[in-house]
Amino acid sequence: MSETRTAQLMDGSGLAQRIVEETAARAAEITDRTGVAPCLATVLVGEDPASATYVRMKRARCAKAGITSRHIGLPATTTTAELVDTLAELSGDPDVHGILLQHPCGPHIDERAAFEAIAPEKDVDGVTMHSFAAMSFARPGFVSxxxxxxxxxxxxxxxxxxxxxxxxxxxxxxxxxxxxxxxxxxxxxxxxxxxxxxxxxxxxxxxxxxxxxxxxxxxxxxxxxxxxxxxxxxxxxxxxxxxxxxxxxxxxxxxxxxxxxxxGPMTIAVLLEQTVRAAANQLGTRHHV
Amino acid sequence: MSETRTAQLMDGSGLAQRIVEETAARAAEITDRTGVAPCLATVLVGEDPASATYVRMKRARCAKAGITSRHIGLPATTTTAELVDTLAELSGDPDVHGILLQHPCGPHIDERAAFEAIAPEKDVDGVTMHSFAAMSFARPGFVSxxxxxxxxxxxxxxxxxxxxxxxxxxxxxxxxxxxxxxxxxxxxxxxxxxxxxxxxxxxxxxxxxxxxxxxxxxxxxxxxxxxxxxxxxxxxxxxxxxxxxxxxxxxxxxxxxxxxxxxGPMTIAVLLEQTVRAAANQLGTRHHV
The missing domain is CATH 3.40.50.720 (NAD(P)-binding Rossmann-like Domain)
Known part of the structure; x- marks a missing residue:
């Protein structure tokens, strides 16, 4: 007996493209108004080829949407304390609006400690405990x-x-x-x-x-x-x-x-969208998230 | 047809009593060692009789377990900002080890904003977003x-x-x-x-x-x-x-x-236990929660 397809496919690629277009327009507006482009910091520990590819892809999408990105590549030998320091520094850096820690970071890193070094207002990847609780309680914040x-x-x-x-x-x-x-x-x-x-x-x-x-x-x-x-x-x-x-x-x-x-494409679209929202919040062009 | 009881009753009162006894012993040990008794601050907004009764009951249990309590009764007209200030002050007060905001606080109060003014290390009632995320991720912290x-x-x-x-x-x-x-x-x-x-x-x-x-x-x-x-x-x-x-x-x-x-009795037992744990953490008689 041959079975027939009944399901409609959910077009994530198409929807993601529309979100990215809107995000790019919003990024351009922010850049025009403030002279500063939204900026995402990407942090990668080690040399895992798949992780490197993901980060490269995310940065390329940022570039296409008018979001600048600053990449910090750390050696595989980086300790949790060093990673926390890097993320805390980025959290305090006014030129960075969003922070993405590419994970998994490797077994020697306390990933939760690293995530928690990301300031909630820059947690555009939605990985902090604060973001999780905000999602759980339907409070303002960034989503995973x-x-x-x-x-x-x-x-x-x-x-x-x-x-x-x-x-x-x-x-x-x-x-x-x-x-x-x-x-x-x-x-x-x-x-x-x-x-x-x-x-x-x-x-x-x-x-x-x-x-x-x-x-x-x-x-x-x-x-x-x-x-x-x-x-x-x-x-x-x-x-x-x-x-x-x-x-x-x-x-x-x-x-x-x-x-x-x-x-897959929706994940990156939301990352870009949240980066621009974070920039808007931090540059004061819009009310807080 | 007459139905027969099959269930064993779960004796919360008995278990709570054992937990409170252990907690009292631990409180006495801390007081002996440091000269300071564990202290719970209780905050009540308004005059709701049921809430007042709950707070009174919790304070009485504290007293029996060797935990001092400091009660802050605020008028029903208290604003969210005033309540937040009170809780922030208690969060910074080294003489207070745990904070309980009796809720509900009334419809005019942003209860979440109030809860978030409680420092996570004093959140012995487990109401903050941090405590929720800690429970969700099986991380150290206080439970509700x-x-x-x-x-x-x-x-x-x-x-x-x-x-x-x-x-x-x-x-x-x-x-x-x-x-x-x-x-x-x-x-x-x-x-x-x-x-x-x-x-x-x-x-x-x-x-x-x-x-x-x-x-x-x-x-x-x-x-x-x-x-x-x-x-x-x-x-x-x-x-x-x-x-x-x-x-x-x-x-x-x-x-x-x-x-x-x-x-019911288990809820109060956990509150007391966590207050003593918070005191131990803050008085340095034991590692952090």
Missing amino acids: CTPGGIMRLLEAYDVELAGKRAVVVGRSAILGKPAGMLLLAKDATVTYCHSRTDDLSAIVREADVVVAAVGRPRLILGEDIKPGAVVIDAGYSPGNVGDVDHDTAVTRAGLITPVPGGV | CTPGGIMRLLEAYDVELAGKRAVVVGRSAILGKPAGMLLLAKDATVTYCHSRTDDLSAIVREADVVVAAVGRPRLILGEDIKPGAVVIDAGYSPGNVGDVDHDTAVTRAGLITPVPGGV
């Missing part, structure tokens, strides 16, 4: 970029969340946990699943919205997707493989993100 | 007292949480949300339900652990309790009525908290 991008996608496709069952698979500090909190703020009934969850399939089967955020290739099978559900695949494994078995999920979902071209 | 008390009860009764389905009904900043995060940190699969949840009964029926934290009398019926489940009733309504219909729930649950004598 991937969860923020997911929420923008859901909004763009008019996905009704109030009262719906949302299942977040994954509980990392910057993806799963904040994604769940943002969904809860939109009145979804939110379930967090993870590596210790018993019978993941049974729980996913009840979900109106599934957010897969683990990084385990094809962990979620199409047969577990409730017909018509919204499937957001925020997993990333080598070879552009997501957490969801796309070929089978697409026959049952109502809406589904492609990998690539779904969540 | 009621969720913290719930976790202690579950631990005392050897309730296995890893892989179990926990359902938290309620999503307040200091009860439902942190309770869910603490359960998630213990590897439970956590679902947040709330006023907008569709078919609450169906979700509760799947729960191995139910935490009811809404304050709606008998919202949860015994027929929805999975046989053998652990039921924590953290709701409180006038007349000692919980969120769970106790008489029917007791015939199905494996373990259940009574109201009163369940969660």
Whole structure:
């Protein structure tokens, strides 16, 4: 029996492009008005090629949007204390409006200590404890970029969340946990699943919205997707493989993100948007976040 | 057909008493060693009789445990700015080790702004954004007292949480949300339900652990309790009525908290314990929280 595709693809690339265009216009406006372009500091520890590529890509997108970037490459031998010092210095530097610490930083770094050295008003990647609590309590602040991008996608496709069952698979500090909190703020009934969850399939089967955020290739099978559900695949494994078995999920979902071209581009769009918002706040062209 | 009680009652009063006794011993030790007794500042805005009673009760428990308390009663007309100033002053006062802002403070107060004026190292009631994020990320810090008390009860009764389905009904900043995060940190699969949840009964029926934290009398019926489940009733309504219909729930649950004598005494025990821990940290008799 041949199954047919029913799902509409959620065009993250297209939506991200529109957000980046608006962001570029806002950046130009700020630069015109103040004589200062929004500036993102990127910090990279070590020589991991994938991390270096991510940072390069983010800086290239910044450049295209009229955001300057200042790159600080630190040796792999950098200590937590040294990294904290660097981030604290950037936090105090009035020429820097947003700070991105590319992670993972390596096993010898206390990543949480490093994140906490980023001033909340420059935390455009949404990684600090303050940003997490702000997301959780629907307070002003920056969102973690991937969860923020997911929420923008859901909004763009008019996905009704109030009262719906949302299942977040994954509980990392910057993806799963904040994604769940943002969904809860939109009145979804939110379930967090993870590596210790018993019978993941049974729980996913009840979900109106599934957010897969683990990084385990094809962990979620199409047969577990409730017909018509919204499937957001925020997993990333080598070879552009997501957490969801796309070929089978697409026959049952109502809406589904492609990998690539779904969540990925949204993450960078939100980073750029928040950098410009941070600059506007700090340069006094707009009220505080 | 007459139903029989199957549930074991979870003795919050007894466990709280043991915690308070240990806390009193620790307080005496600190006082002996440093010449300074642990000190909790209690702040109350307005004249609400129930709030005044709560504060009086907490101060009486402090006194019995060898914790001094300093009470600041502010008029109902106090502004947010004035309240923030008072709390900031207490945060900077070396003679005060813990701060409790009795809430709700009244509709004219921005309660979040007030909470955030409490220094994290004195946030013994666990109400700041920092404390919430610390609970969420399993980092050192103070827990919200009621969720913290719930976790202690579950631990005392050897309730296995890893892989179990926990359902938290309620999503307040200091009860439902942190309770869910603490359960998630213990590897439970956590679902947040709330006023907008569709078919609450169906979700509760799947729960191995139910935490009811809404304050709606008998919202949860015994027929929805999975046989053998652990039921924590953290709701409180006038007349000692919980969120769970106790008489029917007791015939199905494996373990259940009574109201009163369940969660309530645990909340105060955790408050006292954390006050003494804060004092120990600040007086340098022990490493930081």
